Amino acid sequence: MLTDSQHSPRVLIVDDVPDNLAVLHDALDESGYTVLVALDGESALQRAAQAQPDIVLLDAMMPGMDGFEVARRLKANPATSHIPIIFMTGLTDTEHLVAALAAGGVDYVTKPIKPKEVLARMQVHMQGARQVRQSRHALDAFGYASITVRASDGRLMWQTPLARELLAHYFGGPATHASQTPAPVLAWLREHLPAAREQHVEPPRLVVESGARRLSFSLHQQLGGEDNTAEADDWLIVMREVSDAALIDSLALAFKLTAREAEVLYWVIQGKINRDIGDILGASPATVKKHLERIFAKLGVETRTSAAGMALGRMRALHPQWEI
Incomplete structure (x- = not known):
């Protein structure tokens, strides 16, 4: 009792x-x-x-x-x-x-x-x-959100509280209240299902970007069959968000850059051209170019390749776990 x-x-x-x-x-x-x-x-x-x-x-x-x-x-x-x-x-x-x-x-x-x-x-x-x-909630506690998707009709069968918040940020509010999986996630799942089913091969991660934040999706396992609580067409997907705001702060401190200069250098490391950086930051390519000139002067380099290489070396020393 x-x-x-x-x-x-x-x-x-x-x-x-x-x-x-x-x-x-x-x-x-x-x-x-x-x-x-x-x-x-x-x-x-x-x-x-x-x-x-x-x-x-x-x-x-x-x-x-x-x-x-x-x-x-x-x-x-x-x-x-x-x-x-x-x-x-x-x-x-x-x-x-x-x-x-x-x-x-x-x-x-x-x-x-x-x-x-x-x-x-x-x-x-x-x-x-x-x-x-x-x-599932333990995953949330460690920063790993999870969702369950039915591949046949794209229904979102389950989402943890953290998953709901992340989907709202990356795909818009209405998507979290509906039972439909966001289109990019469903397309990625269906593309890699044959290999996952037949060869038991884990597909490459899906990565969605939002500014300096990235959300990755990993296909964890197929559900159903053992406890009869899910259909065999249901798939557990684990989501993990990485925010590079701390990396941008580190760039600013390491090279005595302004906050905007550090953001520009961050996107240079990511391989973005001036026009793309301008779109991301809401600035013109000419403004991005001026920031780059000041960055080159502070780093003592003459090209964006040299600046990116120097910044990468410093970031890997400060953040060994970091990946582009």
């Missing part, structure tokens, strides 16, 4: 028959769960999105929106797609049980409901879901 109410897991029971709710509610409450209830599909979707339960017990046959549709919508929403769903059904025909699993359920129990059986099934699936959730 669970005793710590502050950390007690939350379960959402969805059933249009109050008597069914009462039986389960009492058994789960006595076992230390925080119990949420919904009498119809629309209420279930709202409660799940707001309360983020650890597991959902879902009646398959309900008037209006049935349990199969509720499950499909929960799985289509990145905010609730990770929640395990156990179907409660009086239907034992194989086609109905297959439909329950196809809609996103991880398991099912048959009516009349036996509370002890439900509790045992819940423990199994909640433990697996908790481990997955903890590992």
Whole structure:
């Protein structure tokens, strides 16, 4: 029995028959769960999105929106797609049980409901879901965000809080509220899937730039098949952002440059021409040229190649982990 109410897991029971709710509610409450209830599909979707339960017990046959549709919508929403769903059904025909699993359920129990059986099934699936959730949020804690993408239709099945912030910055706010993967990321994934599937070759990273910030995408692994919580077409992608603001500051200190001169030298190291640097910094190529002349004087060099070489040597000495 669970005793710590502050950390007690939350379960959402969805059933249009109050008597069914009462039986389960009492058994789960006595076992230390925080119990949420919904009498119809629309209420279930709202409660799940707001309360983020650890597991959902879902009646398959309900008037209006049935349990199969509720499950499909929960799985289509990145905010609730990770929640395990156990179907409660009086239907034992194989086609109905297959439909329950196809809609996103991880398991099912048959009516009349036996509370002890439900509790045992819940423990199994909640433990697996908790481990997955903890590992994903651990990535965030160390600066590695993660997303799960369904390659077939491009749906964004899961994103950690850090991933949501990064996608908003690099691809715009609306993309983070939709369930669709940003187009460049999906194109990269689909391009390299044949090699990943057939040859188990890790594809080259996708790198997206935003000023001095870079976001890299690495294909981590294919999901599904082991715990039945994801389809085999779902792929876990790990994201890592690198900001070179500290490098720009180091350039300024090392060579006694102004902040703008350090930015210009940074982009020279990156191989950008004056026109590109001007576009990035919001300046004209002529202004960039004047900054370069002052940089050459301070570094005691005459060409951008020499300036880049000197700066690279200093950066690698100060930041051994840094790569262009």
